[in-house]
Amino acid sequence: MMEFTKKPNEYNPLVLAYIGDSLYDVYVRSRIICEHAGLNANKMHVMAIKFVSAHGQSEAVAAIESALADDELAAYKRGRNTKSYTVPKNADVGEYRRATGFEALLGWLYVSGRIERMQELMEMSFDAVQAAKKVNY
Numbered sequence: 001m002m003e004f005t006k007k008p009n010e011y012n013p014l015v016l017a018y019i020g021d022s023l024y025d026v027y028v029r030s031r032i033i034c035e036h037a038g039l040n041a042n043k044m045h046v047m048a049i050k051f052v053s054a055h056g057q058s059e060a061v062a063a064i065e066s067a068l069a070d071d072e073l074a075a076y077k078r079g080r081n082t083k084s085y086t087v088p089k090n091a092d093v094g095e096y097r098r099a100t101g102f103e104a105l106l107g108w109l110y111v112s113g114r115i116e117r118m119q120e121l122m123e124m125s126f127d128a129v130q131a132a133k134k135v136n137y
Contacts, residue, residue, distance in 0.1 A: 004111050006111075008075070008108045008111040008112045009075075009078075009108075011107075011108075011111065012082075013078045013079040013082040013100075013104045014079075014082055014084065014100070014104075015107070016075070016079060016103070016104040016105075016106075016107030016108050016111065017079050017082075017100045017101075017103035017104040017107055018103075018107065019106075019107040019110060019111070020079075020102070020103035020104055020105065020106030020107030020108070020110065021052075021103040021106075021107075023106050023107070023110055023118070023122075024051075024052060024057070024102075024103065024106055024122060024125075025048075025052050027119070027122045027126070028048050028051040028052050028126060029044070029048050031126060032044050032047055032048055050129065050133055051125075051126060051129050051130075053088075053090065053091070053099075054088055054090070054091035054095045054096045054098075054099040055090070055091055055095055055099075056099075056129050056133075057098070057099035057102045057103065057125075058091075058094075058095040058096075058098040058099050058102070059128070059129050059132055059133075060102055060125035060126070060128060060129050061076065061098050061099070061101060061102035061105075061125070062098070063124065063125060063128030063129070063132070064121055064124050064125055064128065067121075067124065068105075068121075072105060072108075072109070072117075072121075075104060075105045075108035075109075076101040076102065076104065076105040077101060078101075078104060079100050079101040079102075079103065079104020079105060079107075079108075080097045080098055080100060080101025080104070081097070081101075082100065082104070084096070084097070084100060102125070105121070106118055106121070106122065109121070
């Protein structure tokens with residue numbers, strides 16, 4: 001793990017979201033590869049999009065929000081409420097903000113060194129989205 005020069009709350013929430021997005025993307029793609037190694041890369045990519053899109057991440061955070069500790073909820077809300085200057089073409093502003101909050105939470109946990117908790121929340125999120133979408137491989 002990297003040594004960060006600042007405390008987690010000293011980073012801009014969009015910087016935390018930047019790293020959180022990458023962490024979740026690697027988790028999702030790794031899990032798909034581990035569970036479904038026989039699929040071709042294109043099918044894996046199509047599946048991954050269901051999880052890493054703003055819509056998928058918005059669903060993910062809705063599923064885990066009640067399980068968040070107060071400090072985690074604060075990190076999520078800080079990311080969610082940060083003004084962003086872009087919105088993806090396939091998401092509404094609310095979904096995009098919730099997704100940004102989810103990514104910021106993951107980044108905050110990572111920078112905090114709380115890797116096990118970050119992995120636990122990613123697993124809970126993945127499982128919830130998979131169940132909601134009835135993702136079949």
